[in-house]
Amino acid sequence: MVALALGQMRRRPAAFTGLAVALLLAMATLTLFGSLFAADATTPADVRGAVSGPGPTVIAGAFGEISVLVAFFVVVNALGSALRQQHQELALLRTVAATPRQARRLVRGQVVATTLLMAPPGWVVGVAGARRFLAELQRLGMAAPGVRVPSAPVPMLVALAAVLAVGLTASAVAARRISRVAPAAALAASSTEHGRTGAPRLLAGIGVLAGGILLLRLAASRPAEQADKAGQAALLASLVLLIGVALTGPFAARLLTAALGAPLRALAPGAGWLADANLRGYARRLSSVVVPVALLVGLSGTMLIMTSTAEHAASPTANGVSSASDVWLRQAELALLACFAAVSTLNTLVAVTAERRREFALLRLVGATRPQLMRMLTAEAMLTAAVGVLLGSAVAGAASAAFSTAMTGSPVPSVPVAACWFIVAGAALLTVPGILATGLRAVHGPAAELVGRGRD
Known part of the structure; x- marks a missing residue:
């Protein structure tokens, strides 16, 4: 062996x-x-x-x-x-x-x-x-x-x-x-691929999400002078929620794809319809790609919004949180987390798209051209990025709201809009070109030979 x-x-x-x-x-x-x-x-x-x-x-x-x-x-x-x-x-x-x-x-x-x-x-x-x-x-x-x-x-x-x-x-x-x-x-x-998410996995996901909600309540209940503990609890809650999203991913991804797929089918009747059908039919595959995107957006967004909220908090105790030393620590942690999430995103995108060579070859054998396949992949990539960004944004919003409640008494945090758009753009730039670059390589070669070789 x-x-x-x-x-x-x-x-x-x-x-x-x-x-x-x-x-x-x-x-x-x-x-x-x-x-x-x-x-x-x-x-x-x-x-x-x-x-x-x-x-x-x-x-x-x-x-x-x-x-x-x-x-x-x-x-x-x-x-x-x-x-x-x-x-x-x-x-x-x-x-x-x-x-x-x-x-x-x-x-x-x-x-x-x-x-x-x-x-x-x-x-x-x-x-x-x-x-x-x-x-x-x-x-x-x-x-x-x-x-x-x-x-x-x-x-x-x-x-x-x-x-x-x-x-x-x-x-x-x-x-x-x-x-x-x-x-x-x-x-x-x-x-x-199985069409449904298994009951044990779904129940485990619900249990993990419940644990994340309890951590959010813990973060929100911290007094303002314990801002560091509130921040750690909120960041840990965001990670736990993302793990819950990973466990319930196929179910959640299928629901969001069904909601976002309608406008995509209207904008691109051919490629959009095929991309929507592919993503909904292979929910596990979609979930494996969406979760790293959500991880990138959720953790990075949580860190940025919490830092901005601490810096703009009215409480006098915010001075220690927003000091130069603490800001440096948060920036270093954000860079490390973003690095991990980016590696996970690129790795999953390349792996999942590359293993579809046989699927692309079969589509070519029944008449699909390479430009048509690339248009389908473009639509899939855009829809995948949108689903991942929405899931990650929901987690970041919940975690930062809990932190804001602890810091200011209000669940409305201070959102650095430009920085958050930068995170969204970064996630899209990782997802769409990553899928298209791998797909471009996967659709080349003799279709009959690729079908015979399977996943080689």
Whole structure:
């Protein structure tokens, strides 16, 4: 199984590129914050006390909490994309007598191999990032000049263990569907999609959304002098809500597509009708693309609106929240979260569009031309971006309203309109060109040969 796992990776390097990048970012993030914890822990108390304030440990904890959760979210999403691209191969292995245990072992081998491959560069990036982050904290007076990032390997080993644990857990969940069904059914499922969202997944999504609402209430009930805690609760609530959106994604995406598809069909009767039918008929595929877009818009929008609300709050306690140091921390966190979300978005877009080569080839065999397919993809990309932006905006609006209630007593936050439009434009620029560039490559080549090769 080890040789087979490595062979699959060599045969499909593009399928594992997104997973490798996600694992690299997760490893670097954990190493970064682990190194900051180690730097504070190994510094004598008298040196740490040279600067009054929370110190690197508290800052790293508050800063890294959401970043690490988002990193793991991106890893799970990337792993799902990698497995979807080899669903047919795994199904074929089941038909030639591979057991469910062997299929799961194959997936685990791929995750372990990719994680070990990405560990060294992730450690290097993480340690370099920790030193740079600590230097900025010292420049801003939030860390003592004598604090240094140690060269001990403990943070690196902890990061490796944590990423491996998350990857193996996610692989067990992702491989469960292909390993639990009968071989013939697995092969049939590799080329079709269930029309409904499963009841367990839908119930889990509803439960997670309920948890997000409770976190919103917690954030809104914080007093104004606890603005930092309110902000962390609101940001965590936005992430939990986005996880709920991911679980209920097929259902939510189908509803929004039905609402937005009508004007699209009216504007482009041919391509718009086909794009609308494709997106509604393959709700799971649409959900896998929409969720990273919603993640990008939701987290970035929440951070921007909360920062703007804190800066414009009438309460005197807002001075600490809107200080230069705090603004820098929020900007750095926003940049890191946006990086994770952008990687997840691009990886999913490329993977999902590339695996539709056989579908495009079949359409060409029944008379569709390449320009017609590109017009259909353009309509799909615009509708996908719109659905993702709407879901992300709803999450950002709810989270920032809770934070605004805690800060000002009003649920109406201060919205930086220009910056928010920049986020929307960025999401659209990632989504539409990403789908079209991958689609342009996918529609080329002899149609009959592509149909015969399947997903190769």
